[in-house]
Amino acid sequence: MPELAEVEYYRRQWDVGWGEKILGLQINPGSRNFRDCDTGVLERYLPNSKLRCSEAHGKRMLFQFSGNLWMGVHLGMTGELSVGGPDDTSGKHEHLILFQKKRSLIYKDPRQFGAIRFHRGSDPPAWWSGLPPSILSRDFTRDLLREFLTRRKKSPIKAVLLMQERFPGIGNWLADEILWRARIRPACPAGKIAGIKLTHLFQNIKGVCADAMRIIAPDWGEPPENWLFLHRWRDNGICPKTKKPLVRETIGGRTTCWSPAWQRWPKESD
DNA sequence: CCCCATGTTCGACA
């Protein structure tokens, strides 16, 4: 489910527990979500610490607890964070529950593609340092985009936009939305995008991410009808721009929805 | 039963 705006939405769900003590926790023992985590250490140190704050970066989140404790959370394909009552117990898909006096903080992930990590130390963990510039930060520049597209020049632009090392937080639907707005065919080799087309792409990467954050992050608002989003999974979907049929095609190993009448190959003159 | 799914990693291969 989650791409950058949904991740930010889920991160905020646990804000209600900031400053309050973790009284105990429950871990789903066989869960694959803890493959990068020593659950014994987590069980030993987290009780009696307080949830301090959290931040998100792309699809990753970091929760900080008192006592120099840090928990990394990735939601994979089907992960969710939510809040339950203080006496909630875990079902089949609740892999981690943190109990506070008035509530429980719940991590649920049916497919278990997500991951939980844990770290002790006065500094943030190594796996949180050295992340690429956030798309919405000033450090994410047109030059950085151009350099990356040149390096991946033969790959379809759709596949390139999914690379978290340069586009942290972009997932399948955001990538399609961006290419649709920029009027670029998803199969276009990344190296062919230059000049004004590159500028359009850059602006729409920033623009779509900013709009998604504004609409989805606060309360899971639904994007408007004039986005590709609501049409992409409908049978016989219609492009909101041209009113002509959308198509679905596997590009870069992922199902891609695009509008042949609207999205074009870049011209040599661009 | 079949196919599909908003993600990432790993091994095979060019």
Next chain:
DNA sequence: GTGTCGAACATGGG
């Protein structure tokens, strides 16, 4: 070494 591609992970929904 570099880059690309499919399979695998585990589960549920249509």
